[in-house]
Amino acid sequence: MSSPVHSSLFAEKTLKSATSCSPVSLYLAPWVVPVSSPVIRDGAVAVSDGRILAVGSSSSLQAQFAGAGIETCQGVLLPGLVNAHIHLELSAFTELPRPTPDETFCDWIRSLIDVRQENRMAPEETARAARQMLQQQHAAGVLLLLDIGNIQSSPLSVTTHAAHVVNLLELLGPDAKAEERVLARIASLPDSVAATPHAPYSTTRGIMTALKQRADRLQHIFSLHVAESADEVELLRSGQGCFRAFLEERGAWENAFPGRGIDSRGTVGYLEQLGLLDSNLLCVHCVQVSEEEVRMLAERGCKVCLCPGSNRFLNVGIVPLELMLRHGLLPAIGTDSIASNEELDLWREMRILREDHPGVNPARIMTMATLGGALAMGREQDFGTLAPGRKAIFLNACSPALQGARNMEQLFDRLTGGGCPDKIRWIGEG
Ligand SMILES: [Zn+2]
Known part of the structure; x- marks a missing residue:
């Protein structure tokens, strides 16, 4: 089964190789829900080589990965x-x-x-x-x-x-x-x-x-x-x-x-x-x-x-x-x-x-x-959260209700109580 030690070693390795030569993409959104860490207002997810490199505020990741390709999303970024x-x-x-x-x-x-x-x-x-x-x-x-x-x-x-x-x-x-x-x-x-x-x-x-x-x-x-x-x-x-x-x-x-x-x-x-x-x-x-x-x-x-x-x-x-x-x-x-x-x-x-x-x-x-x-399922090293080392396939969910959320409590209330959001888009596929 999976090992957290292995996950963190893998994350470091990915980060090193990616920062040295692989192109980095940054996905920005009004809300990022990493699940394993607090929700980020105006957040971003940095990905490279099919793995997540970093999750943080939009401003800090844009400074950290200057020159990265940027895609601005509406709504929420969250794990599949x-x-x-x-x-x-x-x-x-x-x-x-x-x-x-x-x-x-x-x-x-x-x-x-x-x-x-x-x-x-x-x-x-x-x-x-x-x-x-x-x-x-x-x-x-x-x-x-x-x-x-x-x-x-x-x-x-x-x-x-x-x-x-x-x-x-x-x-x-x-x-x-x-x-x-x-x-x-x-x-x-x-x-x-x-x-x-x-x-x-x-x-x-x-x-x-x-x-x-x-x-x-x-x-x-x-x-x-x-x-x-x-x-x-x-x-x-x-x-x-x-x-x-x-x-x-x-x-x-x-x-x-x-x-x-x-x-x-x-x-x-x-x-x-x-x-x-x-x-x-x-x-x-x-x-x-x-x-x-x-x-x-x-x-x-x-x-x-x-x-x-x-x-x-x-x-x-x-x-x-x-x-x-x-x-x-x-x-x-x-x-x-x-x-x-x-x-x-x-x-x-x-x-x-x-x-x-x-x-x-x-x-x-x-x-x-x-x-x-x-x-x-013993697959937490790849799925379930937005965190360094996880597979760079995640959801962009959008609806008027989600976009109108004023705080984290409203956001979770609407994510879990509102049924399937109007627009679901996969990031990181194909
Ligand atoms: Zn059954």
Whole structure:
């Protein structure tokens, strides 16, 4: 994973070589939001050789880099957004209805399975919808995505698109028969394929621990759906509820829950007992977690990704964000798939977080959508902030509301509460 020491050495090296011979470009704007340092009024970003050299006030950088090419921008310069949880291969499944109040999370899973079986799509059709979704994401300011999919030979992995996509192959198997098959598959996977489990309710302990050992060996992120619904916690705690009925329906109920000798008070506690909690673990959702579990996640350096739009769509509750921040977690944000969300728009996700958590500082929510995502994916040396050494690809966002912001508080309020800005332009591409 990334190392801050490496990042700073790299930044120095870049600065030296660039100042000696490479041309420097300066981008000036009324507002610069570096995320890792305070907002700069009338700020500038200096770039050279595809990396950021410096971020500062417009006057100081113009003096420091006299002779640099200058571009004056309107609005705000900020890092590209990070969507830390999406399922691109589900992009064609736009028709799934929002569950009614008397439907359970398991009912939604049944609908998804049925729709996927009824509408078996040609691989080209799946890939086309996924590429279109990726284009939409990028056009709306997303630079880095963590994509979870069940198709191993997905044409998505050879995308030539400008967004940076990390693909994880998602594996699952709820009973002994499936475990045998999945373990054999894991053993035959090439090292170039990063694989991860779906969720504790759908994946046996044997599969999860085998995938964790493999992820540690290959040094890639270990991401799974965690504590998304109260139904999941009920299954782990007592072996009852709609998930038990769902597993029974499919002939996959083996009395695995509550696990013998395992204290299954919650999903995070369950994962802890399996030895899965560490800084390589990315827990997606974490809606139904106790304070004890939040503390455990923070102490072990685990990463968390919130999907507020999906949680609202599926009516599974509201994440304890204030608690997470108080314990020192900086969650990432994801849209999840179009099968469980009205639209996949990270600006809307920020707005939903604002609505659900009016006490949380909007600047923190902006940090989650950028640096939080980069940290969750171990890519903070390249993405998530405007700082020396980072990739020189960033956003210029513009709208009358942003241009009318009179101070930093108004700026963050409008960035996180106003939806996607009217104009999004990428700087540093092509
Ligand atoms: Zn998901």
